Amino acid sequence: AQRVTQPEKLLSVFKGAPVELKCNYSYSGSPELFWYVQYSRQRLQLLLRHISRESIKGFTADLNKGETSFHLKKPFAQEEDSAMYYCALSGPRGSTLGRLYFGRGTQLTVWP
Amino acid sequence: SAVISQKPSRDICQRGTSLTIQCQVDSQVTMMFWYRQQPGQSLTLIATANQGSEATYESGFVIDKFPISRPNLTFSTLTVSNMSPEDSSIYLCSVEGMNEQFFGPGTRLTVL
Numbered sequence: 567a568q569r570v571t572q573p574e575k576l577l578s579v580f581k582g583a584p585v586e587l588k589c590n591y592s593y594s595g596s597p598e599l600f601w602y603v604q605y606s607r608q609r610l611q612l613l614l615r616h617i618s619r620e621s622i623k624g625f626t627a628d629l630n631k632g633e634t635s636f637h638l639k640k641p642f643a644q645e646e647d648s649a650m651y652y653c654a655l656s657g658p659r660g661s662t663l664g665r666l667y668f669g670r671g672t673q674l675t676v677w678p
Numbered sequence: 679s680a681v682i683s684q685k686p687s688r689d690i691c692q693r694g695t696s697l698t699i700q701c702q703v704d705s706q707v708t709m710m711f712w713y714r715q716q717p718g719q720s721l722t723l724i725a726t727a728n729q730g731s732e733a734t735y736e737s738g739f740v741i742d743k744f745p746i747s748r749p750n751l752t753f754s755t756l757t758v759s760n761m762s763p764e765d766s767s768i769y770l771c772s773v774e775g776m777n778e779q780f781f782g783p784g785t786r787l788t789v790l
Contacts, residue, residue: 570720600778609781609782609783609784610721610770610781611780611781612778612779615777615778617777652720652721664709664726664774665711665723665726666711666721666723666772666779667723668720668721668722669720670719670720671720
């Protein structure tokens with residue numbers, strides 16, 4: 567069965583410190599992995615996806631198929647990074663992405 | 679990107695009543711999704727709504743409780759019927775486009 571696990575409900579770091587938000591998944595196949603972010607009073611939005619292998623706002627995430635992980639990392643956290651982060655997966659890309667399976671989310675707080 | 683609006687943004691309802699949530703998209707889309715986010719929980723897919731066909735419901739969700747309409751390619755409604763306090767959640771509309779899913783601002787429902 568599909569499952570996305572984010573073990574940390576809350577994560578606090580100081581400004582300038584490295585941050586890593588953990589995400590593990592289970593899926594019988596080759597999923598697509600995403601990180602979504604929700605800033606205070608804003609709607610949920612895509613941060614990055616593994617297939618693009620991109621860095622957005624200094625964040626990167628590498629898909630580790632052996633460990634079935636897709637951890638989100640940033641070397642130097644900023645106060646504006648404070649938000650709720652959701653890891654999500656969908657099935658292999660065909661003509662559409664289809665439904666997303668979400669983790670429970672990690673609330674990141676970056677202290678000044 | 680797709681811009682999604684939802685009405686109402688929030689509501690407080692009495693148990694036993696029903697509420698219809700509207701989702702409007704600024705472009706034509708094939709697939710629309712309805713998610714629920716209960717307090718402290720992750721996003722859970724309720725159903726997928728394609729224009730011109732019956733909605734497909736996820737396990738644990740039934741049409742009698744959550745009837746969905748999809749009259750055209752830019753609009754959908756979700757009704758929460760015979761509400762109980764357990765239905766208190768944020769309900770989110772989502773559409774797919776440009777290799778990602780876009781989310782509406784959500785409808786915060788409180789059932790007394």
